[in-house]
Amino acid sequence: MTRLTLFVAPYACPRVPTAALEEVGVPFETIVVGIDAGEHKSPEFQKLNPKGKVPCLLVNDEPLTENVAILSWLHRRFPDAGLLPATDCELEKMRQVADLAFCAGGLHPIVTRIRMSHRFVEDPSLALQVRKKGIDAMRPNADMINDRLAGSNWWYADKWSVIDAYLHWIWFRMTGAGFPAGDYPHWQAHYERTSNYPSVQKMLAREVQWQAELESRGAAYPP
Amino acid sequence: MTRLTLFVAPYACPRVPTAALEEVGVPFETIVVGIDAGEHKSPEFQKLNPKGKVPCLLVNDEPLTENVAILSWLHRRFPDAGLLPATDCELEKMRQVADLAFCAGGLHPIVTRIRMSHRFVEDPSLALQVRKKGIDAMRPNADMINDRLAGSNWWYADKWSVIDAYLHWIWFRMTGAGFPAGDYPHWQAHYERTSNYPSVQKMLAREVQWQAELESRGAAYPP
Incomplete structure (x- = not known):
């Protein structure tokens, strides 16, 4: 099975692939990056994404960046989820x-x-x-x-x-x-x-957890 | 044969799909839009691209916008041109x-x-x-x-x-x-x-013509 891990940050644009993954309905992990604490500039993260940005999706440990590419990949990998309308054109x-x-x-x-x-x-x-x-x-x-x-x-x-x-x-x-x-x-x-x-609601519920996690390590940022 | 028409403006990002079309080597027309004269906000153009932006590619009169999409389409339509490296992955x-x-x-x-x-x-x-x-x-x-x-x-x-x-x-x-x-x-x-x-040089030669055309109708803008 494909292991999927998404690097996210609360209130930021990783909301979109998170909702997409909820819509697909496969299991996936998230790793919360404290943007305000500069965690997206850490050497560990930049080894995966030299651009130092979220979202970043790991597909069996292989990174894919940019929402356009992540969302396109998800749509092509899981065509039955209807992330975009089906078409042969x-x-x-x-x-x-x-x-x-x-x-x-x-x-x-x-x-x-x-x-x-x-x-x-x-x-x-x-x-x-x-x-x-x-x-x-x-x-x-x-x-x-x-x-x-x-x-x-x-x-x-x-x-x-x-x-x-x-x-x-x-x-x-x-x-x-x-x-x-x-x-x-x-x-x-x-x-x-x-x-x-529903998928957006599930995403929003996850976001509450992300923010709580950042708060617990002193890296939270108000919405 | 597919008719291709690209809306362009000198010195702007339509340079990229123009170079791509030169690399493909198929015939294509360009239509020069005087951005500084506001021609991208004309009703005629916005009927094709409601976003009022260049580039816009007409594929047999059907508009396609955004460089990511235009360049991806060209690569998929003309795979032998090598616009991006070939891969099955x-x-x-x-x-x-x-x-x-x-x-x-x-x-x-x-x-x-x-x-x-x-x-x-x-x-x-x-x-x-x-x-x-x-x-x-x-x-x-x-x-x-x-x-x-x-x-x-x-x-x-x-x-x-x-x-x-x-x-x-x-x-x-x-x-x-x-x-x-x-x-x-x-x-x-x-x-x-x-x-x-070579493809970039051909694009740059076209750009000289675009600017001359805008100058001739008083809609030119310095680079």
């Missing part, structure tokens, strides 16, 4: 990869501007300027996503997918840092729907 | 996707901080602070890439791939905006090697 498969890449490379960096705005300037008192410009940059994307979610429960119409788990994390992160949730009611409703989705 | 294939995702979702957003620093703050006089923090954020990545390129010609040892074209664009963009090239001699040497690579 090669172009359609690659459009699903494009949706994953849009979350990881388009939306996530804007979330970082909104949520981690202090990292972008030397003078921390200027962080609010960075946040405001991040919110401005997110708005056209939020318009597009809100419109798409207006008429359907999920990103791919009537079928939950890992894109929904990704949008759940993005909404949580950015609205928790001042993005105006009320302007995007369909994405807000989608967030509530995904919050009640 | 599923995990290895996904590691190549991870490398693409790292360029698109890890490095590109930092390039934007260095190159487009004025977009991150309301007061343009603070852009230099943003640039400096962007350079700081790039350094550990540049260390890792420089180390990997120390002992080999290409990202994948002895074989050119689209990752090399991606690293070529990233280096061009960030060193052109103040990133200290001299601190990373192996990446610098890699840049010179890729600059002389």
Whole structure:
């Protein structure tokens, strides 16, 4: 049997592959990395992922990094789990990869501007300027996503997918840092729907444990 | 025959799929989008790509977006072109996707901080602070890439791939905006090697034409 171990951190984007693994339903371990305590820069971890980032999935001790690749691998390894809609069309498969890449490379960096705005300037008192410009940059994307979610429960119409788990994390992160949730009611409703989705609920329950573990070793960071 | 049309903009990341298409060697058209003139926000273009971004590849009029997806599709559609190393190992294939995702979702957003620093703050006089923090954020990545390129010609040892074209664009963009090239001699040497690579040279020759076209209609932007 394939041994699966996911390196995670509470409230961060490893939420998405965690929900995906819960959806697949296979056993997997998690190892919690204390980002605020700099544990992602340890030599042991960087031996597995020289980029010093979570998530990182160990497949029988072989590391795979980047959400786009981890989620694509899980979908291909466990096709019956329906992490993405089934299709025989090669172009359609690659459009699903494009949706994953849009979350990881388009939306996530804007979330970082909104949520981690202090990292972008030397003078921390200027962080609010960075946040405001991040919110401005997110708005056209939020318009597009809100419109798409207006008429359907999920990103791919009537079928939950890992894109929904990704949008759940993005909404949580950015609205928790001042993005105006009320302007995007369909994405807000989608967030509530995904919050009640079984795999997401299991993921959230795990996250409580991760945070408790970090607290117990003095490496916790508030959400 | 598959009709391929790529929406591009000079000096921007559509350089990478352009080099890939040159490497494949099939006929393709390009349509130049004047980013500075806001042409990527036109209703016509947003009908094809609601995200309003280049590159966008039309495959027989069907749009595919995001470099990770476009390059993956090209590799799967034209496996003999060697855009990425051939492998039967599923995990290895996904590691190549991870490398693409790292360029698109890890490095590109930092390039934007260095190159487009004025977009991150309301007061343009603070852009230099943003640039400096962007350079700081790039350094550990540049260390890792420089180390990997120390002992080999290409990202994948002895074989050119689209990752090399991606690293070529990233280096061009960030060193052109103040990133200290001299601190990373192996990446610098890699840049010179890729600059002389035939597909990259053909791409650069096309770019001269794109810029001339934008100039002729008053929509050009300096590199």
